[in-house]
Amino acid sequence: MPHGAREADALLVRTVPVRAYATINTRAHRAPHRTLKIPSLPSSPHFSVPIFLPKIFLSLLFLLLLVCRAPAADLPREFEVTPTILTNPPPFLTQIHVPDALCAAVNDTASLLVVGHRSTSNQHLAVFRLDATGRPGTNPTWLTLPKPAVLATNANYPLGLLFHPRLPLLYVWQDINGPPADKQEKNPAFTNYLEFDHLLIYAIKNGALELIETAAHGPSFHVGLLGGTIGLDHTATTLFVPNSLGGTWDEAGIGYYALDDQGLPQDPDQATVQARPKTSARLPLPITKAARTLAAVQRKRTHRYYPSGAGWFAGSQAMVMGGYSGCMVADFNQGSLRQSWFNLPDHLGNCFIAGHPQLPAIYLALQNSPRLFQIAHADGFVSLLPQVATVTNAHFLGTPVVLPKLARVAVGGVRSLHLFGLQPDGRLDGRVEQLALPSTAVKGLAWSEKHTRLYVAVDKPN
Amino acid sequence: MFAARARKTAREGACAPRGPHAPPRVAGCALASGVGGRTPLAEFPHPPVARRFSARARKTAPEGGCAPHLTSPLHFPPLLTAFLLLCLAATLAPARTITLKPDALDAFAVLAENHPRNGWAAQPIDASLYLSNPPLAAPNTSFIVRYSFAQLPPGQRITHAEWIIPGGAAAAGTVTVWRVIADWGIGVSHQFRMAYPKPLPWSVPGARGKSIDRATKPTGTGKFSTASPQVTVNVTQDVELWHTGAAPNRGWLLTFDSASLLVSPTHGGRSQWQLRITYEPE
Structure with missing residues (x-):
């Protein structure tokens, strides 16, 4: 639990x-600013009520404000x-x-704006070119996020977009409609989802996005969540991903990949690293298909509910x-x-x-x-x-x-x-x-x- | 509350001054009353006395209450009248007690030796997981706490202050409260008293430097036990120091001699940390 x-x-x-409240109201202010009621004054021939009440009320209020008002600089914590x-x-x-946007990211260097949204037409990412003033064009390029053929009827959707701060890369985290959380992991109903890649890495080439790598699939990740995105550490050498499995079906975990100098995840399993050349032999990249798929991820429990990240x-x-x-x-x-x-x-x-x-x-x-x-x-x-x-x-x-x-x-x-x-x-x-x-x-x-x-x-x- | 006090002020003000038990006039009365000391309430420096005399006066006063010769303060300029009424109300105000709860906390941090940079490593679940709540006190884990006294009206004298620290069900051991001397802020942790805008370490890690990080002598101590699941520490002197401005409010450091799970100082609920301050007009 x-x-x-x-x-x-x-x-x-x-x-x-x-x-x-018309203005900021604070707990600190609330105590002294009690509702001020006009006291029921004793009857006296000296009273001139219609004239007296407004004047004295306003004066009292003014003085109370002077006494009780906190300086603007002392904004209370709550x-x-x-x-x-x-x-x-x-x-x-x-x-x-x-419509139905879920996330967005902008890259000033490449002058690109990417918006991810829910779509029934398999147009998941809208890619806008920005002009010199940052104004986006009217006709974006649409990208479809990949998913296994057996899940063709399930809607997938992007949850997080992140540009690498130095390299021409875009990391995308996607999810897909799936079985309930307690029917995932090793449940037979989850078998078709094991090949669904949550992490997609696009290279920016000539102002266009090109899928070069996919990762984060298998029984280590939950599906069907409405939150969770990706993050890079301070040196941009580790990529953190959300919604991996925790200790129980309702506990979220996080995953993380060490990135190589090209900003791509290194496989923690040395055996699978051999399948991919470490050098720039990754180029030339295929145009429409991911160069490779990386499944393994280092995971940690979070001891909290989904979503993580x-x-x-x-x-x-x-x-x-x-x-x-x-x-x-x-x-x-x-x-x-x-x-x-x-x-x-x-x-x-x-x-x-x-x-x-x-x-x-x-x-x-x-x-x-x-x-x-x-x-x-x-x-x-x-x-x-x-x-x-x-x-x-x-x-x-x-x-x-x-x-x-x-x-x-x-x-x-x-x-x-x-x-x-x-x-x-x-x-x-x-x-x-x-x-x-x-x-x-x-x-x-x-x-x-x-x-x-x-x-x-x-x-x-x- | 204020309306009730104002109502009482008006009622007593109209009826109190006459009769055989009227107290002697005090210095300053003439100034307060404006004309010959005829506004009576300023003559009674202590509220209980004023109430007693006004009660007696009501008994002896003629039917109908106010004497016709009484000069009404309403003939003064409104601002001056209002000021006088406020002064009178303040003079008549009895001692009051205010209870500061977790929402009055200004700052809090955990100084954990096992997690020297983290100010929120309050409860170690295992070597790789710490929680901020509820806090686990230990000899190598202390807490630093500061309250905001914004709710305390100005011009008051602190007569008593006590701090109630509730422990968990199995809390045991002794808690020692120290007044913190050194300034601390963002990034406070076992190692640093602040890390922003630049790192400044404690003179001794964990704010243990006597007379530099914290006061030489503790403010007070208390012991948790099954019979006494909460500790009450008299902190009158510290609160008075801070309220008068004799020393800057840098909060308290709490150290412990054994492991005890405490109620979270930052969360509300049935059992809360409470700072009760009794004050009266100066």
């Missing part, structure tokens, strides 16, 4: 009602906020018409991964991967994370909730207690995206996008903007630092 299950029984989940509604999209927002952040000394009710910190201790879990205080559910590339801050979006958490980290080790922002009427979905140049964090949700302001140290500053978008679930977000553009996939063209 994952530890998350035990915590679910043990913890008392506090539901803090979301109130429609706060509720009503977002500012944006009637027009901000200039840095670029909407792309890709709900966002990754690479610190210089540890890797942070989003997961059930918090995040996992994974570091290599004397050569072996060691993990520690940070549990969100008093909140349960899946957390999708993103890290700030320059500042010591990680952002956790508690799925299907109005809460965004910010927690500090040092070299990848999460530290201290998180800030908790509860946003009125928000319903967060998907992985947050950090906009470093604009000092903001974007979080998708149901028919809306939320933009959180950041302080210079990466903490939330209490400002939140909300923009309505024509999408049932806003999940396809990608940020281009070069073009200062936030790409958002929407269901309907604007």
Whole structure:
């Protein structure tokens, strides 16, 4: 049984009602800001009630505010906020018409934007060429993600996209509709899924994507999940993958591959390494078929529910991964991967994370909730207690995206996008903007630092 | 609450000052009352006394309550009146106790010798897995905790503060509470007191440097037992130091002499860590 299950029984989940405050409301403020009632004054001939009451009330209120008001700089750790509604999209927002988008990634070097979505027509990846200003073309190239012929009637879909920071590679994590979680692994019903490759590696050649390698199949991986993506460590020499098997049918694990100098997974099994030349003999690459398939992966239990790998952040000394009710910190201790879990205080559910590339801050979006958490980290080790922002009427979905140049964090949700302001140290500053978008679930977000553009996939063209 | 106090202020203010048991006027009364000390409440520096005298006065007061010669404060400018009312309300306020719960925690970290860079390695399940909750106290694992006192109104004097630390079902051993002296922040761990913006180590790992990392003498100690599953430590002196600004609030360090599973200091629930602070107007 994952530890998350035990915590679910043990913890008392506090539901803090979301109130429609016009401005930030905090627990610290709530105590002194009690509802001020007009006292029932004793009758006296000296009273002139109609004149007296408003004046004295306003004066008292003014003085109370002076006494009780906290400085703006002292934003408390937990706060509720009503977002500012944006009637027009901000200039840095670029909407792309890709319905049912699940993920997106942009490569500034190659000027490519890729959006993954659910599709019944086997068009899974929309590849947009970007012009010099970062504006995407109107007609994308569509790619179909491979799957075994026996699963032709099962819909597969991309869950994660990741460009290599230095090499012209795109890592794709895909999943497929499958049997229930307790009918997988060694269950006969799972036999047809053993050849389904979750990890696909595309090379960027002349502005086009070309599949060069597939991996992560077999009984080590679950199927049918709605979350989980891939991540690279700080040196981009290890690739972490989600949703491998844990200790029990409901416990997620993680897998990881050591990458070679071409950014491709090395097989941990030396016997299979011989089947693939280590040199550049991999080139020329086949055009439509993967050069090879790599099955073996090193796995670790997470002691948590699926999905694992709900966002990754690479610190210089540890890797942070989003997961059930918090995040996992994974570091290599004397050569072996060691993990520690940070549990969100008093909140349960899946957390999708993103890290700030320059500042010591990680952002956790508690799925299907109005809460965004910010927690500090040092070299990848999460530290201290998180800030908790509860946003009125928000319903967060998907992985947050950090906009470093604009000092903001974007979080998708149901028919809306939320933009959180950041302080210079990466903490939330209490400002939140909300923009309505024509999408049932806003999940396809990608940020281009070069073009200062936030790409958002929407269901309907604007 | 405030409305009730204001109501009482108005009622007592109208009725209290007269009668044979009226106390002598005190210095500052004239200033507070504005005109010849006729606003009566400022004459009663201690709320219980004021209530006692006002009760007696009500008994002796004529039917109808207020004397017609009483100058109403309502003739003052509204701002001044409001200020006076606030002052009076503050003067009359009795001692109060506030309980700070996990949501008032400002910062928390685990200083684990076995995981010297990680500030959240609280419970070792095995060599490859640590959890942040619930925390397992041990001689080589200590906790560092800081509360925010934003809920404490300004202008108050701390009269008592006690910290209730609940243990788990089988908690045993002694917990020692130390006031932390050294500044600490992001990246705090067994090795470092902060790692951002630059790494700064403790003088002795685990904040054990006496008089540098932590105070020379402990604030207090307590022992868990089956009869006493929680420990209460008197922390009045530390809270007073921080509240008055005599020392910066850098929280407490908790050290343990044996392994004990504690209730999480960061989680709510039936059994919570509580810091109870009693204060009264200065």
